[in-house]
Amino acid sequence: MYRTHTCGELRMEHVGQAVTLSGWVQTVRKFGSITFVDLRDRYGITQLLIGETLNDQLDANPLGREFVIQAKGTVTERSNKNKNIPTGDVEITISEFTILNASKTPPFTIADDTDGGDELRMKYRYLDLRRNAVKENLILRYKVNRAARNFLDSKGFMDIETPFLIKSTPEGARDFVVPSRMNPNEFYALPQSPQTFKQLLMMSGYDRYYQIVKCFRDEDLRADRQPEFTQIDCEMSFVDQEDILQNFEAMTKFIFKEIKGIDMTDAFPRMTWDDAMKYYGNDKPDIRFEMKLVDLTESGRGKGFKVFDDAELVVAIAAKGCSEYTRKQLDELTDWVKRPQIGMTGLIHIKYNTDGTLKSSVDKFFDEAALKGFAEQCNAQPGDLILILAGREERTRKAMSELRLEMGERLGLRDKNVFAPLWVIDFPLFEYSEDDDRWFARHHPFTSPKPEHIALMDDVSQYGKIKANAYDIVLNGTEIGGGSIRIFQRDLQEKMFAALGMSQEEAHHKFGFLLGAFEYGAPPHGGIAFGFDRLCSLLGGSESIRDFIAFPKNNSGRDVMLDAPAEIDQTQLDELFISLVKPA
Amino acid sequence: MYRTHTCGELRMEHVGQAVTLSGWVQTVRKFGSITFVDLRDRYGITQLLIGETLNDQLDANPLGREFVIQAKGTVTERSNKNKNIPTGDVEITISEFTILNASKTPPFTIADDTDGGDELRMKYRYLDLRRNAVKENLILRYKVNRAARNFLDSKGFMDIETPFLIKSTPEGARDFVVPSRMNPNEFYALPQSPQTFKQLLMMSGYDRYYQIVKCFRDEDLRADRQPEFTQIDCEMSFVDQEDILQNFEAMTKFIFKEIKGIDMTDAFPRMTWDDAMKYYGNDKPDIRFEMKLVDLTESGRGKGFKVFDDAELVVAIAAKGCSEYTRKQLDELTDWVKRPQIGMTGLIHIKYNTDGTLKSSVDKFFDEAALKGFAEQCNAQPGDLILILAGREERTRKAMSELRLEMGERLGLRDKNVFAPLWVIDFPLFEYSEDDDRWFARHHPFTSPKPEHIALMDDVSQYGKIKANAYDIVLNGTEIGGGSIRIFQRDLQEKMFAALGMSQEEAHHKFGFLLGAFEYGAPPHGGIAFGFDRLCSLLGGSESIRDFIAFPKNNSGRDVMLDAPAEIDQTQLDELFISLVKPA
Structure with missing residues (x-):
């Protein structure tokens, strides 16, 4: 038996007990003839005290970071208690230890603030996974999985597995395909989602289905996308939209309660797509803050300001309390909207000063009354800064949507501990x-x-x-989920x-x-799929879904640790009746 | 709202309530001016009584089998109660109904004993899935999944997802491969199991891992194999073999208790591979019955019977109470061992008659004392029939292993409700x-x-x-699971x-x-993987794993319903930098 206890469970009540622990050496500190080892496993860290009598063994086979050892000893009360860890009241006075496996010095430190760069940590993902931050993410993912299952189980949803080797029916995203050896020159496809299968299951009378399931899309991996990703995939029969919204609102609340301890008592607000586009400029509004888009196209017209007169859309937001933005800050914001990702040619501002006066970058064309009119339209108050973009409708709306988020960010309105x-x-x-x-x-x-x-x-x-x-x-x-x-x-x-x-x-x-x-x-039916990776990253307060995937791929779809994809043998190609075409 | 209740929940206590049900028309029976409809959903069947006043509607739009309808009415007590179904005490007197969707006549009857052949049911799998027998199988599968998860969760195992797009490392079975568009001329492979990943997770300190996960093997699909199959995949750190056996024995018992209500109180017997081969002729003995193999190679030698003298192996079993097998029965058994799948040239028998005399097919070479010696070696009793095979060691052992199972079958010793x-x-x-x-x-x-x-x-x-x-x-x-x-x-x-x-x-x-x-x-680690499809089929008392898979493939690896695999577009091939090779 390798251990009697884990490294996370010994407390004062165990003092005097003979125990055996196994784990990884987190740190080794020597004080005179005494050596202290912090021994780590998934469950925690326990301090080992290795006395003089074992010094010969230590000298012959020194312990290093990440060595795996088994240690036997007696639980003793620490004189110098560590209140930061649950096992901090005790230590183990070691009578005997064995090195189960040595370790080279890891290429980066196994710590929350690691010195390892992205590429290095991906290559040695098995070491990166040891870091507490990553471990907590995977534990959170596991808990979200369980919470979702518990909720769905309790509501009569059945977990039913759908196939992975299906038929290619590209419509939108590209399929990954799999050549069939037994059916030469034919291919399976990997599912982009179990969409048609879950619908068939409804037609088969299964009434309520779910699956937490891998899906595949062979798309270019800009941003934080993965070629394989996980959905919480659900479908219900004999329901209308209201039934689905009610049910999955309840599931979302259940998950938040389980994972974050947050009671979301209010009903989730609902917004039409038209309103989302109109007031937020996109179909996934961040409603942690207001700062709604206001359409000034009509009211801005006819004052001789060509930029407004020629624009398909003139759109504004009022940034609370920003009327005292400096010239430098305004220039910087202007540069921000001129970046290629945003693509605007300029930014117009109106300062609604705290004394009630108005000052704008377009005073030449608009008198104080006109500016006041804009301010009223924007529901702006003295002290606010009105920002205006004008141009082609789609681009301008999108740009203003981005600018709104940017201003929300700058004003600290996007607290990741607030969930809206x-x-x-x-x-x-x-x-x-x-x-x-x-x-x-x-x-x-x-x-x-x-x-x-x-x-x-x-x-x-x-x-x-x-x-x-x-x-x-x-x-x-x-967007954490969607359906129809x-x-x-x-x-x-x-x-x-x-x-x-x-x-x-x-x-x-x-x-x-x-x-x-x-x-x-x-039967009439409908459903929803949640992006599980994304949901986990939001719950974990992170921007990156990769941090919540045990073995993610990089932006080229490569697994750097495995070095995959890779060439395969000619024999394999021959058996599959395919040959390679050299890229031009 | 499509329904107030399901078709499985109304009872006497609901009498008088106004309800709305939705479901499938199982049967329509007309008695005079009254029409009875059995309405079905996943949860059960409820009888609807449609009276005279709705006859015009019924005449204009007759209800047929598998129509989907919504019906409103009042719960009433049945005069003619049906004790066979939980809702059999009541019926719904219908005031209003709507056809939600019509149905053509299904190509086979949706009933436990269907008239549909295999191929037809596979093509219309969405209809086959409506049959109660198949539905019960999928419900059982879902319950086994849940039981396994509940057990593993309670023991501190973490569900961690491993990737599906990995590297091809064929060793044994063939990999399915997936061409990479972003990395031309390179391929991912689909995992045959998450073996190396779960080991890495142990090295990363996750201590206890599980996953109920799809695996893929591109092998010829003899027997009851599927190109994609599901494993309950588990791994533990700081364990020796005993820890794993204990833990997964407990899991197996837990599943049997949950699913079958069976208390497996005894410790599972353990047998070395050597003994399994010696006494049962294979590495997965059916120990619901004894009838062990007995090696007569030495004792059979030197009596001038060339078949024994030349044999690498002479091996016997004693079939209880079969001494009165007729000539015809024995001939039939001989034919059975001569079949190509078994491949023996003959079968020798010794009848140990109830009067204590012995009579064999080799009396010419062996006197009664010699036969008695064989009988004693076989631990046979009067009334038993000793069956002997001789020949090349491997084939003979395998043949006897099959014959033992066949005799067990014939003697009714392989009760599928007994679990050993x-x-x-x-x-x-x-x-x-x-x-x-x-x-x-x-x-x-x-x-x-x-x-x-x-x-x-x-x-x-x-x-x-x-x-x-x-x-x-x-x-x-x-074999339901294996590991190391x-x-x-x-x-x-x-x-x-x-x-x-x-x-x-x-x-x-x-x-x-x-x-x-x-x-x-x-760290030291080990694990196990259970064949989930097979485990479900055994728990469900079936030989076929297909019956426990929602959308299985046929023996050519085809999904007959989807018609997959299939040809893909030239554009897809071009994007993947592969071309087809015509099979010779």
């Missing part, structure tokens, strides 16, 4: 792609249009007006495929099984 | 492949040899004698790779990360 959930509802069914010159499903092709908008599907000029029974759950400006009520009628589904430019043949080739299933008694 | 668990321990570390003319790791290359056998690794002639700290858990003749104590020292792991014919370069290319990890304080 929100349902965004009534999403458009379609979105138009200029690049492809066609309409795409905004959510996915199985999302139901609002019943009152179905008629509009007969007229392509009306597509932009069609709203869907689709919803996102947004937390602090991040699904189409459950064959004719409507076929109409949807046609609207997306799919021929009947193509629709049948890709989704024949689903269209078939609709004909045998498909 | 067993640990098989002390597996050989290596096994020799004649085809490849080299030694393979019997379990996998990370399995630790018994410490006292490590020295034998220096001499290839001794490889066959090396035993491993490896174990299987066997239930009713089926792992190598945790770099030098021993390198020796192991070398023994398997891997060069240092190859070992480093494939497993450099693992060898590296050994150098930074790897």
Whole structure:
């Protein structure tokens, strides 16, 4: 037996007991003839006291950082107690120890503030995973997993596994494909989500389904994306949107209570997509703070200011208490909106001074009354700074959305310990792609249009007006989940495929099984999927999902530790009946 | 709101309540002007009574099997109660109903005894999944999943997700590979198991890990195998074999208690691999019955019977109470062992008659005393039938192992409601492949040899004698799980790779990360993986794992419903920098 206790459990009540511990050497400190070792395992740290009698052994085989040892001894009360750790009242007076495995000096320190860079820590991920910060993240992830399961189990949801080797039906994102040896020249695809399977399970009468499941998208990995990611995937039958919102609002509250101890007593606010775009400039508003977008397009027009007159959109926010921003600060903000990521040509400001006067960068065109009018529109108060952007509608709205977040950040309004959930509802069914010159499903092709908008599907000029029974759950400006009520009628589904430019043949080739299933008694149903990695990172107060994944990939989709992907043997290629094409 | 109750919950106490139900029409029966509908959902069946006033609606839109309807009405007491279903005391007198979706006549009946063949049911899997038998299997699977999680959670195991896009390191079974678009001409592999990752997690100090996880093997799908299958995958640090056996024996007992209500109070018997081979002829003995193999090679020799004299192995079993088998029965058994799958040339029998006399098919060579000697060796009693096979050792042992199971079956000794668990321990570390003319790791290359056998690794002639700290858990003749104590020292792991014919370069290319990890304080560790599909099928009393998988593949690895795998677009191939090779 390697141990009688873990390194996290000994207390004063164990004093006098003979114990055996095993773990990693965190630190070794020598005071005269006494050696103190902090021994670490998943559960904690316990101090070992190695006396003089073992010094010969220590000298012959010195202990180093990250050595794995087994130590036997007696629990004793510490004279110099450490109140910072739960085991700090005791130490183990060691009578015997064994080195189970030595360790080279790690390439970076195993500590919360490590000296290891990103690349190095990814390469030695098994060492990085030892750090307390990473360990706490994975423990949190495990707890969120359990909390979600407990909630869903208690509500009658069944965990049902869906297949990973499925059929490629690219629509939107690219599929990862898997050549089949037994079926030469044919390929499986890895699922982007279990979408069609969970719908089939509803048609099969399983009523409430869930799965915490890996999904795969072969997309370029800008930002904080991973080629494989995890969803909490759920579906329910005989429900309308309200049932789903209620149920998953309750789940979100349950998770917050379990993980953060936070009681979210209020109902989550709901906002239409139209309002989200209008007041926040994007479909995932951070509502920890107001600072809503105000449209000045009409009121700004006709005063001879060409920038406003020519603009598709003039939009403003009022930043509370910023009227005393210096010239330098304003210049810096102007530079900020001129960065290529934001792409604006300039920033206009109006200072609503605390004495009630107004001063702007466009005083030439707007008198104090006009400025006051703007301020009133923005609901600004003396002491506020009004920031205005003007230009092409989409870019300007997006830029102002970013500027709003930036100002929120600067004003300390985005406290990561404050959680502001929100349902965004009534999403458009379609979105138009200029690049492809066609309409795409905004959510996915199985999302139901609002019943009152179905008629509009007969007229392509009306597509932009069609709203869907689709919803996102947004937390602090991040989408943590989304879903929809699904189409459950064959004719409507076929109409949807046609609207997306799919021929009947193509629709049948890709989704024949689903269209078939609709004909045998498909119930009304809908669902939602939570981005599990993202949810965990938000709960853990981190920007990065990587920190919450045991073995993440880098921005090129590589596992640096494994050195994967990698070349494979010619034999493997031959067996799969594929050959390589050299990239140009 | 689509329903106030499910179809499984209404009872006498609800009589008088106004309710709304939604579900599938199981049956429609008309008695005069009254129509009875059995309405079905996941939770049960409730009888609806549709009276005269709705007949016009019914005539205009007749209800058919598998139609999805919503019905409103009042709970009333049935005059003609159905004691076979929990809702059988009541019916709903319907005031209003709506057809939510019609259904074509299903291609097979949705009933326990269906008229649908295998292929048809696979194609319409979403309909097959509606059948009660299949639904019960998936519910059982969900419950086993939950029971395993509950047990492991309570023991401090952490569910940690490991990656699906990893590196191809074929050793034994073939990997499925995934071409990388972002890293042209390189491939990921899908994991055959999370083996190396769970070991790394131990090295990272996570101490106790589990995952219920999909694994992938691109092997020919004889028998009841699936290209993707699910494991309950577990690993523990600072343990020896005894710790693991104790822990997972407890888990198995917990699952049996939860799922079957069976108290397995006795400790699971343990048998060495050597004994399993000797007494049962295979490494996964069905110990629901004895009928052990008895070696007659020595005692059968030298009596002039060439078949015995030339045989590498003469082996017998005594079948209880079968001494009165007729000539016809014996001939039939002889034909059975001559089948190509068994491959023997003949079967010898000795009848130990109830009067104490002995009569055999080899009386010419063996007198009654010799036969009695055989009977005593076999521990046979009057009334028993001794069956003997002779020939090449491996084939004969295997054949007798099969014959023993066949006789057990015929004698009704393999009751699927009796569960006889067993640990098989002390597996050989290596096994020799004649085809490849080299030694393979019997379990996998990370399995630790018994410490006292490590020295034998220096001499290839001794490889066959090396035993491993490896174990299987066997239930009713089926392996449901297996594992080992792992190598945790770099030098021993390198020796192991070398023994398997891997060069240092190859070992480093494939497993450099693992060898590296050994150098930074790897703890002693070991683990086990349960075949989750198989475990469920045994608990469900079925031979077939497919019945316990929501969307299984057929013997060619095809998903008949999806029609996958399938051809992919040239664009997809181009993006992946691969081209197809026409099979010869």
